Amino acid sequence: MTAHLIDGKAFAAGLGDRIAAGASDFAARTGRAPGLAVVLVGTDPASEIYVRSKGRMARKLGMESFEHRLPADTTQEELLALVAGLNADAAVDGILVQLPLPSPLDSRAVIEAIDPGKDVDGLHPLSAGHLVAGLPGLVSCTPLGCLMLLRETLGSLAGLDAIVIGRSILVGKPMAQLLLAENCTVTMAHSRSRDLPEKVARADIVVAAVGQAEMIRGEWIKPGATVIDVGTSRVLRDGRTLLVGDVDFAAAAERARAITPVPGGVGPMTIMSLMHNTLVAACRRRGLPVPDLDG
Numbered sequence: 159m160t161a162h163l164i165d166g167k168a169f170a171a172g173l174g175d176r177i178a179a180g181a182s183d184f185a186a187r188t189g190r191a192p193g194l195a196v197v198l199v200g201t202d203p204a205s206e207i208y209v210r211s212k213g214r215m216a217r218k219l220g221m222e223s224f225e226h227r228l229p230a231d232t233t234q235e236e237l238l239a240l241v242a243g244l245n246a247d248a249a250v251d252g253i254l255v256q257l258p259l260p261s262p263l264d265s266r267a268v269i270e271a272i273d274p275g276k277d278v279d280g281l282h283p284l285s286a287g288h289l290v291a292g293l294p295g296l297v298s299c300t301p302l303g304c305l306m307l308l309r310e311t312l313g314s315l316a317g318l319d320a321i322v323i324g325r326s327i328l329v330g331k332p333m334a335q336l337l338l339a340e341n342c343t344v345t346m347a348h349s350r351s352r353d354l355p356e357k358v359a360r361a362d363i364v365v366a367a368v369g370q371a372e373m374i375r376g377e378w379i380k381p382g383a384t385v386i387d388v389g390t391s392r393v394l395r396d397g398r399t400l401l402v403g404d405v406d407f408a409a410a411a412e413r414a415r416a417i418t419p420v421p422g423g424v425g426p427m428t429i430m431s432l433m434h435n436t437l438v439a440a441c442r443r444r445g446l447p448v449p450d451l452d453g
């Protein structure tokens with residue numbers, strides 16, 4: 159292996175210290191801690207783990223965590239009523255509804271019901287619109303975390319050729335917008351793209367957010383490129399479950415200049431970006447200056 163390993167876990171820990179200081183300052187000024195509400199409908203085991211780690215991290219950084227666990231047969235009306243209550247609750251600065259929701263719940267309607275000022279997941283159409291328009295707003299946690307890692311690794315991204323593989327509202331689309339705002343030349347690839355290997359081979363920055371275990375082959379990577387692997391898939395190998403990314407890590411690390419591991423790369427940054435967004439939302443809601451969280 160020749161590539162530099164981008165240590166998301168360590169970077170997230172450093173950012174966490176700055177967020178904790180900001181949260182404590184917020185509490186001193188307002189008499190209460192920033193509050194994050196996480197809503198989980200149903201009992202998807204992976205979602206349970208994420209929700210638990212989000213609550214634990216919020217408390218660790220001196221924020222208040224409100225966890226709402228609803229049964230899988232919750233109705234749309236019940237869920238919308240909960241969101242309305244959280245919108246009205248002054249102690250709640252951020253609202254995250256864990257996705258995917260069990261069918262037949264309509265996640266779009268639920269997301270649109272969230273107060274955009276509390277949309278710490280950056281999923282509301284108004285948040286997405288602000289990002290495209292270059293206006294201040296809340297940016298989806300995973301792309302925000304990826305951007306922090308890229309800036310830390312590369313400094314200025316201006317002029318670089320970037321490819322984002324995957325175009326979801328949660329990851330791919332906001333990622334491409336952030337890279338464009340950093341003056342990258344951005345290609346967006348998806349399941350209908352032709353000749354993906356040739357497009358990946360031209361990129362200085364590769365962000366893979368597909369959800370297909372190790373589909374990005376090492377030999378596609380341009381020598382010296384920086385690779386950010388968002389994907390997380392559980393695979394059975396040698397009788398053990400293993401968490402792997404969208405990128406064939408071992409082969410890609412032979413060619414890349416820097417690469418994120420899975421686990422320990424993007425995942426910890428997603429959770430820390432959520433904490434970042436909660437503090438930012440809390441400060442904006444109270445008209446307080448947003449602390450400078452860049453290292």
Ligand SMILES: NC(=O)C1=CN([C@@H]2O[C@H](COP(=O)(O)OP(=O)(O)OC[C@H]3O[C@@H](n4cnc5c(N)ncnc54)[C@H](OP(=O)(O)O)[C@@H]3O)[C@@H](O)[C@H]2O)C=CC1
Pocket residue numbers: 300323324325326327328329330347348349350351354367368369370373388389390391424425426428429
């Ligand atoms: N580590 C972290 O913090 C996080 C990890 N994830 C992980 O990232 C992955 C992606 O998540 P998410 O964006 O929500 O997933 P989605 O399923 O919503 O989107 C997947 C995207 O990949 C595209 N795609 C699917 N197959 C191919 C293919 N063969 N070639 C090119 N593109 C393809 C799809 O294209 P099309 O639009 O044409 O269907 C779609 O745009 C998942 O593994 C998820 O678990 C997600 C969030 C956070």
Ligand SMILES: Nc1nc(=O)c2c([nH]1)NC[C@@H]1CN(c3ccc(C(=O)N[C@@H](CCC(=O)O)C(=O)O)cc3)C=[N+]21
Pocket residue numbers: 207208254255256257258279299300390401420421422423424425426428429
């Ligand atoms: N409304 C909403 N917002 C989300 O941000 C959201 C969501 N729904 N639904 C599911 C995806 C997935 N996601 C992850 C978060 C952390 C890790 C993470 O911390 N992963 C660890 C490993 C954890 C493990 O071992 O399972 C790591 O990569 O090191 C992974 C994935 C957020 N998502």
